[in-house]
Amino acid sequence: MNQPHADLDTFRRALPEALGSALRERFDERFSVAQAVRDHHGRDESPFPAAPPDAVVYVNDTAEVVELVRLCRLHKVPLIPFGVGSSLEGALLAVQGGISVDLSGMNRIVAIHPEDLTATVQAGVTRKQLNDALKDTGIFFPIDPGADATLGGMTATRASGTNAVRYGTMRENVLALEVVTADAKVLRTGTRARKSSAGYDLTRLLVGSEGTLGIVTEVTVRLYPQPEAISAAVVSFGSIEGAVNTAIQTIQVGVPVARCEFLDEATVRAINAYAKTSLREATTLFFEFHGTEASVREQSDTVEQIARDNGGQDFEWATRPEERTRLWNARHNAYFACLQVRPGCRAISTDTCVPISRLADSLIGARAILDRATVPTMILGHVGDGNFHAVILVNPEDPAEMAECERLNDEIVRLALSMDGTCTGEHGIGLHKMGFLCEEAGEDAVELMRRIKNALDPDHIMNPGKIFRA
């Protein structure tokens, strides 16, 4: 399992010479076979060995993507869309060779419609770039995975983040897409209307398809009015149980909390070291409340009471915007902070999500599994959704550690599946979780996915070898 794609290398063949010439001619210096460029595009934030593409093409617009797909299709050469390279599951690795399609140059904000609370952006726009563009409009885009990912990448993995508990994930927030299909057609799925019953939901089919059904070139998302009032709070607990039960009860009573994040003691310690914060090193919940002044006060009073009933220490409020920014930056960098605990290591991050009532069993069960680990581990996550990440720090060169890590990961996933949960709340299947997908969804459901793939991409040129085996 430490080389989940080793057996797929048999598919790999050299880039056809005719294709190389055609691409060079068409894209000039935006076509590259330089080793450094290929290496950069053949790895991501996953712990898997790099699998560089045969070449990289930097595209500037949808018409270029169409041309590129047309050429690759002729030669049946794979295309792997690439944003900022923040996949955690190996979705970007060129396990069957082919062309990495770097969309970072397609970073134009196409349209912002504050009056409709929608924005349309090219796939290479990152979430921070979009929010910067919205700065003076009084509206914002809530979805915030840890990395400053592109909207295209976030669409591909059905990403979410800390705000999903209130605002939903990419599933709920992508209204429409522009996509280039395997037969080099440009489709628009969906409209800017908030709801529709017009035929099959191609938008939702593409969201989460990890580039295997087409290359997303434009994304239209929902936006939200900036809340009149925001407050954030940090509360620490003497036990994991107290923190988790606070999260569960907050959701069950229906507090419309905007963020509810869990960090175990090891994570807080890593953050303090990395971000120079001075958080109390204990099991901790970060909260954020959005609403009117009165409703934020009501929400926080309710949650403070729940926390107190569960042994929570005093709430520490982060009321000034710069304090809140510091807090949430620390949270967003938690994954990178954890990596620093063991220099040179890589991390495997579990990503299970369970029904909220099973969160305590799932998270405390995971902690018990991790307590047997010989390598450093942390737990953090979006507990308001029932989703958390066990971060396992490994030396990727050490087969015994990698094997141990996969065993821990397996146990944590199986525990979640036994609770009617999912093996991935927000990171995707990529290369790593194909086996778990079969267990979770069943072989018949995976076969149905395979039939859809075959119908839409019969030559398997769209990011082949991901999500399920052909």
Added chain:
Amino acid sequence: MNQPHADLDTFRRALPEALGSALRERFDERFSVAQAVRDHHGRDESPFPAAPPDAVVYVNDTAEVVELVRLCRLHKVPLIPFGVGSSLEGALLAVQGGISVDLSGMNRIVAIHPEDLTATVQAGVTRKQLNDALKDTGIFFPIDPGADATLGGMTATRASGTNAVRYGTMRENVLALEVVTADAKVLRTGTRARKSSAGYDLTRLLVGSEGTLGIVTEVTVRLYPQPEAISAAVVSFGSIEGAVNTAIQTIQVGVPVARCEFLDEATVRAINAYAKTSLREATTLFFEFHGTEASVREQSDTVEQIARDNGGQDFEWATRPEERTRLWNARHNAYFACLQVRPGCRAISTDTCVPISRLADSLIGARAILDRATVPTMILGHVGDGNFHAVILVNPEDPAEMAECERLNDEIVRLALSMDGTCTGEHGIGLHKMGFLCEEAGEDAVELMRRIKNALDPDHIMNPGKIFRA
């Protein structure tokens, strides 16, 4: 267009004798070819001529659906799932003959998990039945189309209703499905986790597929805590503009209104006559606010101010539960009230939905189009979503009226499409809007839907002839 399926009758052939015998043997008196039973299953709330199935089978459980699909598949005979028959777009008409699969006997509440805010029900459970079962739990299921539809039917059409502005549609609220595929396999899509990135979103692909990709047998939905406080209000306006602009501004400032319904003067008159209410006969908005006592007060103060700025008359509050029930029952029966305005008539209901900033242009434009009608017309709808229905009352026996009605419908839909809207917010495509779907999504997107259909149902036995032509 008054017989949208006339040309499809060529597909129709008699029920194979061997299939009839096998079904009679297996299902006994739950297999029927009686004319009255077939007639009942061959019409719906659409204005289209009946197209009865060749037979009706009343199924009791998923295993029976599997057997039925297996038999029909052998003989390549169509299957049309049937709940309560409330389709407005002809989705239930057996335009290619076949078996109507009556799921009303599959009306078991499988599981309620108040601690997770989820419920799993068989497809024949209706929305009112589910809420009755939830009565003492403090939680509820919000999606409420006008009819007391089944959860299976609501899944098939991606239904919504008056609460969608706050709680979303079936798209957002179906977590998981059990479905019998065209090759008679039982699949489970999704889990009870709130979010997942595990492979293609088969759940969302099936939601809105109108029975063309499989027969939904079980539905798992999200539930919500009953709000601590609810208040409802009625406000009337001297102009359509005032009402529509109130709705638009309410959404734009981000009031989390639970319901925001528009009724024009003709609709209010029809409701007063039908439901014996005494509402002021003018352009009217119905509102409902959910939250804590304080937040409901804040929301209603904000909306009252917006309404006043737009020429709204005094708010009339319906604070007692029985007043509210009376109000919303009147709203839910509005479609049937409109039908009574012209005894013996049928209604064509438009269903456009546009980005919120275009609602005024779209609705006032529709009113101008309808002002030229020779038949009675009304407008009502879920304006907080940008969705409204023009109800056009026609004598279905009068070809000139039907033609006029289709012209009006065409114009209203084209207006919405020109505003980046959709031809159907919640009723589905059925038979009626296949042409509009091509205009809205484009031929290439429809071709992609067709490929998915062919991949999942190669013999076209699942409700054939709906959404798009084969």
